[in-house]
Amino acid sequence: MTEYILLGFLMEQNMTGYEMKQHMSISTSYFVDASFGSIYPSLKRLEQKGLVEFREITESGKAKKVYSIKDRGREELKKWLVTPLISSKVDISSVLAKIFFFRFLPQEQAVTLIKQGIQDLEASRQDLLNLKAKVAQYADPFELCTLDFGLDNYDFTIRWCQGHLLNIAKQPDSYLSGRKEEL
């Protein structure tokens, strides 16, 4: 996932690996916060795949590599963004990572992806409900409680996507007004 985050950052401005790490800490850190030991090898791979390029500069005596995204990198990011939103069960990180970069997608496409994601969530919820029906008789309360968490968490996520997320996708610019009191 780190590679996609780095690619997404480069969509807006050229950066060094060090700056990407700093940028992560004030933007994606809630769901992805990679270490340098992950960032630098990722950049090397992205370069080898021809998705990014860099030029070496020296700024105030420090040698830097300023990376920029290539056309093939832009394509690759978009290819990733349009894969199904909901993949695995509880790994919300990859979902949030995609949403974070949805601004690079046409509005209707974002809406379609979210609607499909909601349907997939509902299907997953049903699967979990079936599982619960199967095991509820002999499961321990704490065991059962992890399933209940799953069900309640699906409910929360589905409602959140139907409410906030779809609203934002439908009219990106009117979003801020509704949430100002949080600050």
Add this chain to the structure above:
Amino acid sequence: MTEYILLGFLMEQNMTGYEMKQHMSISTSYFVDASFGSIYPSLKRLEQKGLVEFREITESGKAKKVYSIKDRGREELKKWLVTPLISSKVDISSVLAKIFFFRFLPQEQAVTLIKQGIQDLEASRQDLLNLKAKVAQYADPFELCTLDFGLDNYDFTIRWCQGHLLNIAKQPDSYLSGRKEEL
């Protein structure tokens, strides 16, 4: 995490690796569903560490390894269960994995761990709120929305722990009655 799940399974009954995989699919699959390529090497490691042992049997012509947990394995599981409930940001899997086996802990200890977990969640929520205050001015709506998801998700999780989870921990036996309508 797989190793702890396997250890937890063996707390209640002896099993083969194959059976553990089946058991996972009807119990922990929502948050952990390891493959054989993970289970068999994990069992080998657990055996080398002296946490489990096995005896080879042949049942209806099939060679099996029936694993059982050793005292040191029981200690290891409990040591893991009492580590702080909330570790990383969005990785709910490890939290649910612990809760799943909380029945092996004295009731008051479970309650203490959950209360501590709630406090940690509240602290994490505050951190995220501070982050949002810092970046809200110049962040894109979709970017901001991933932070909002985090905040709302913390609220949901905190309320869920204060409600359901603490109830179960305080009186494990009276839990089922309140949720029967789900089935």
Add this chain to the structure above:
DNA sequence: TCAAACATGTAACACGTTACATGATTTG
């Protein structure tokens, strides 16, 4: 009799972490 399920395992690969290694510049 043939496919599915039972049963165990390894090899190649992917991707992350921490710790280490190096060296410059900035700031108190």
Add this chain to the structure above:
DNA sequence: CAAATCATGTAACGTGTTACATGTTTGA
């Protein structure tokens, strides 16, 4: 002048996945 920050990178390790390899038994 020492410590923090800037800046890049590698090595060892951990842990997961998929695909492969092998062989048995059970059931339609």
